[in-house]
Amino acid sequence: MPSAIFVVRATLPDPARRDEFDRWYRDVHLPDAIRSFGVRKAWWVWSLADPAVHQAMYQFDAIDAMERAVGGDEMKRLIADFNRDWPDVTRTRESFVLADGFPVDS
Numbered sequence: 001m002p003s004a005i006f007v008v009r010a011t012l013p014d015p016a017r018r019d020e021f022d023r024w025y026r027d028v029h030l031p032d033a034i035r036s037f038g039v040r041k042a043w044w045v046w047s048l049a050d051p052a053v054h055q056a057m058y059q060f061d062a063i064d065a066m067e068r069a070v071g072g073d074e075m076k077r078l079i080a081d082f083n084r085d086w087p088d089v090t091r092t093r094e095s096f097v098l099a100d101g102f103p104v105d106s
Helices: 017-039 062-069 073-084
Strands: 005-011 041-046 053-060 090-097
Touching: 005 041, 005 062, 017 041, 017 053, 017 062, 017 073, 053 062, 062 090
Parallel strands: none
Antiparallel strands: 005 053, 005 090, 041 053
16 A cells, blocks of 8 residues: 655744744654654655745555544644644645655665
């Protein structure tokens, strides 16, 4: 079964709070989401074109595992916690399936 990737795109209305957001994301939210989802890998990036745009990616071993995680009660709790701590940050969510990949030699 192919890997699935769940992507959350967030817009931070005040880019001056980016360091604060990064600390919270790294120390609080991401570890909680990793435990709750049981993902293989998770990471986040900031847009170079728009300093307010943050994108987090969660890699699951299979589509059904991702669907269970993002459709369950833990997801509702994670969303509520995020909204409590960062009520002014808007988010969109999208799911992807890994189509292919190529190994890269070092």
